Amino acid sequence: MLKKFFLSLFTILLALLSVTLVQTFMHVADESKPIEVKGVSIDEAKAIQNLSASIKFKTISHQEREKFPQQEFDNFIKWASLTYPEFHQVLMLEQFEHSLLFKWEGSDATLAPILFEGHYDVVPVIPGTEDLWEEMPFAGTIAKNRIWGRGALDDKSGVIGLMEAATYLIQNDFQPKRTIYFGFGHDEEIGGGGAALITEKLRKEGVQLHWSLGEGSFVNRGFFPGVKKLIAPINVAEKGIMNLMIVAKAKGGHSSTPPKRTAVTILAEALVKLEKEPLPGSLEGLSAAMFDEVSKHMPFGYRFLFANRWLFGDMIDSQISSTPVINAMIRTTTAPTMLNGSIKSNVLPIEASALINFRLHPRDSINSVTEHVRRVVGSDEVEVRYLGGMEASDISSWTSPGFKIVSASLDKIYGDIVSVPGLMIAASDTRHYSKIADNSFRFNPFSIVPEDMTGFHGTNESIDIDSFVSGVQTYIEIIREGSSS
Ligand SMILES: [Zn+2]
Missing domain, CATH: 3.30.70.360 (Alpha-Beta Plaits)
Structure with missing residues (x-):
């Protein structure tokens, strides 16, 4: 009797073990053919110089509105127009307070536009922590294969990266089919009033975006236990x-x-x-x-x-x-x-x-x-x-064209990378733009390692130079593919 009981228990356990093992061995990624890494070659030195220069403007968002350093914001806008002349000639610029909306007219007006966004304001350096920085927070120092300072990650690299990418495409005679907008906010860190104004203006014009891409998570290197591959959590929602x-x-x-x-x-x-x-x-x-x-x-x-x-x-x-x-x-x-x-x-x-x-x-x-x-x-x-x-945002589709274009562009630049849908834990300007977009994604195509995390709103904010260059190359792919189909 007892023997029979143990025998059936053993059979059940064996069955359970085989089921779980079979499941485990089936739980692997499709080994598709290796992707050929092929980014366009950009003027890297110039892109790096430009990000470094942009960090020198103290475009700080203070909680106290009266501390708004208007001159710094004016100077940044002036500098951008001188640094990216083609971008400013080919695209149409409208200003909302100090937030900027650029429009790059597509050749096919029947296609819904896409929008790329970022912000060029930065958070202050907490008084008393200046000495903890390896390099001065507003000097834009280039050292140890990194660009240092406030905004290097959050989010001047995004804004500069997008202008670099668009400039490259203009210089190479690219003409978008789908209209492209670029929204660069001046107050994301204190609520994003500028992004709200831009959204309102587009909404009044009846613009409904095919999709938008704004600041969000980064390409992750070494964040998940035991995972050697690069992981790209493309955020499809925001808390x-x-x-x-x-x-x-x-x-x-x-x-x-x-x-x-x-x-x-x-x-x-x-x-x-x-x-x-x-x-x-x-x-x-x-x-x-x-x-x-x-x-x-x-x-x-x-x-x-x-x-x-x-x-x-x-x-x-x-x-x-x-x-x-x-x-x-x-x-x-x-x-x-x-x-x-x-x-x-x-x-x-x-x-x-x-x-x-x-x-x-x-x-x-x-x-x-x-x-x-x-x-x-x-x-x-x-x-x-x-x-x-x-409220939390709606959840955008991770099987939709926008997500696929971002993920395919990452494949092209990074090769062995896995794109997954992610959830944005912090707030971003996308919460405004998503009101007029079929799908909204929050993701920066630069790669970071866990040690970089302390830089966000903290000390020693800096970006790896190779990571910045790969990000610009990825933006070129995303803009080109996104506005071509
Ligand atoms: Zn930010």
Whole structure:
């Protein structure tokens, strides 16, 4: 009897093992024929010089609007017109405050236009961190095969890269079939009012874009465990943002005779509850599509897990939730940031409050998140107030022409590269342009390694010279292909 039981158990386990192994061995990328890497040759020295020169303009976006350094923005615009004369002659320029919209008329007016966008404003250098920079943040130094300074990654390389690419095409007598717009924002870092004005103007003219490509993620080198190939997460959606205020109430009074529960402890309990019950999230839809593809290039152990998500789904979810960046890709995140209590050391507060900043995954809405928070912490003692926010974007199609053109262009320049749909964790100007586009993509064709990440809004922002050149070459392909079909 017992022997029979073990025998059938053994048979089941064996069957399970063969199924999971078969799944694993099938979970590999199609080995298509190697792609011939073939980018056009550009004047690299000039492109590098131009990015370096653009960094010297202190086009800083300050939170305090009155600090706007208008002269620097004026100077940048003037410099761009002198540095890219063909671009300014062939394209039509319209200015919205200090944001720029260029139009390159296509030969076939029946085709919906495409739009490329970036921003030339940069965030300030945090006072006191200047000494931590290996090179001065606004000198545009070229050293150690890198171009250094604010905007080298975010996002002057994007703006300069696009002007370099378009200039190359003009010099080589390229004429687009599909009309191309270039939108260069001057205030992306503080909300993107310029991009909003440009979008509004295009909308009024009845422009509906075939697709748009703007600032987003980069070509990743060494970000995924065990993956040797380059991964290009082309972002097809952008997270939303919202703030809630959690307000705990209690009787006030003198701090010498506190009751058992005060507004502060009630608030603390509520915050712990929220931490213990995050918004649900798992590998599904967009994130599943990304990991399914990337995991095909991972070592056996990971492939085994991802190929059998039907069996190991929960394990994978809890594993990836422990990494903040990946956690942010699969769920709406909850971050308490600002706290308020009593105004005096010996006074019990009648209200204690915490501001919670949420980044909304496209699966959630402002309403569903507010409801979740009310269900978890709402009570007679705890009130949940909505302070404002913005829904997550729609999800663009990763089987549509725009995505395919970007991914095919990357293949042509980088060769062994895997393009996958990604989710933008931060906000970008695309949230404006996407209102008038069938599909919107957020991606910069420059490659970065994990150590580059501290440069974004941090110290030692710099871009590898070869990476910048490859990015310009990729832009040339994307613009040419995108406006030809
Ligand atoms: Zn940016």
